Amino acid sequence: MDSLTQIALGSAVGVAVMGRRTAVWKAALWGAIGGTLPDLDAFIDHGDAVLNMTLHRAESHSLIVLTLFAPLLAWVVSRIHGEAALFRRWWLALWLVLITHPLLDTMTVYGTQLLRPFSDHPFGVGSVFIIDPAYTLPLIVGVVAALRLRSARGLAWNAAGLVLSTLYLAWSVGAQHHATQVARDSLKQQGMAADGLLVTPSPFNTLLWRFVATTSTQYREGYYSLLDDTRDVRWTVHDRGAELLTRYRDEPYVARMAAFTHGFFSVSEAEGRLYLTDLRMGQEPNYTFHFDLGTDADRANGGQRPTLNGSRPDIATALPALWHRILGQRPPPAASAAN
Known part of the structure; x- marks a missing residue:
């Protein structure tokens, strides 16, 4: 805390x-x-x-x-x-x-x-x-x-x-248990198979809950408020970097992140640089712990250690949106990556 x-x-x-x-x-x-x-x-x-x-x-x-x-x-x-x-x-x-x-x-x-x-x-x-x-x-x-x-x-x-x-x-704990059941029911009704399910509260409250459901290739993100008038959950699907996970699974930092996050992480690559993201803290597309591991050459010769490239949403827009979502007001599906 x-x-x-x-x-x-x-x-x-x-x-x-x-x-x-x-x-x-x-x-x-x-x-x-x-x-x-x-x-x-x-x-x-x-x-x-x-x-x-x-x-x-x-x-x-x-x-x-x-x-x-x-x-x-x-x-x-x-x-x-x-x-x-x-x-x-x-x-x-x-x-x-x-x-x-x-x-x-x-x-x-x-x-x-x-x-x-x-x-x-x-x-x-x-x-x-x-x-x-x-x-x-x-x-x-x-x-x-x-x-x-x-x-x-x-x-x-x-x-x-x-x-x-x-x-x-x-x-x-009781609210989390209820939200977890909602998430499981939603996944089952929509025919989504998940290896792992994370249920955590959104910032500053225990009314709005964020879900992350992972598979070997993807992760899904969804939201549910205890004030929602329905238990339907809108899930957004995101690539988890399956090929990169296979290629770099023995890389020490990837293995450390996998253990520390209990598997709730993703791997991505851009311009030859490898990135690790902790999916537990933050929301799409902003995550608190997003790490730059550098290039293969950097890691091979020890020329660069991981750096933190995390980001946070704009408070001026995020807080009003959070409040409206807590109250059960869902944005149109096309207007937001999350519900």
Whole structure:
């Protein structure tokens, strides 16, 4: 999730666990710090764009590593504030702050490697977008109330914020399950066979869902809003680069992308340059993670490492279109590549 959300969650958890045993501002401050620490790995340069993507949310997001780090951080915090008697409570609070960060990240589609160093499997439920105000705002309101009121009433507001945000995550999983069934029914009714099906929310909400159905040669993209008056899904078909996938399947970066995206990627070629696209984040034709792997000669002599060429839609037009689509208003088929 985004940094603001992780700060808000960390503060809320810290305040909830520490309660009135210490000043609310201390619990909120160290909760915010602990909620931020795992994402500092974003500043590590692993040498190229593909590695930077696939090694983000790795060791710093490992439940094992963070569990081992928690008592050290708690010892530092308890000594700084002269609260050695509260060491165990700080330990519990900061452990929960640290591990809720990757657990929340796992609710997005990106891929969080929770079991490092024993496994590099990227976990991703994909039921919430990386930024979702409906999840974040209750946490912020609860923490601000706790800081301002500094009383049992403030702590109750903070607890309510945590409960509401958690219920929202549960809602997102239920909504995703419903949307998944809609996508499967649509594929079946239209006689489309798919090897893989990805169901993720569109930006900032859990009402409009994006589908990606893959085969060995193509991928289909479709949309469904919970406010649609029909369960019919309009699918657009796109080439996945089957010949290139066969030719370059043993290329290390292609293999890494295949594993990290669970197969939801495409390969393309233009002017002799090979491109890799993560189909999970973005929409046609704009994808966040679109990589230029260079030419065969570049890769053979190590002359070029992958670079990120991702793109985003124009916000001025994308946001109104998103809002209309959430409300169930579909653009004419000829007017848009997506529905």
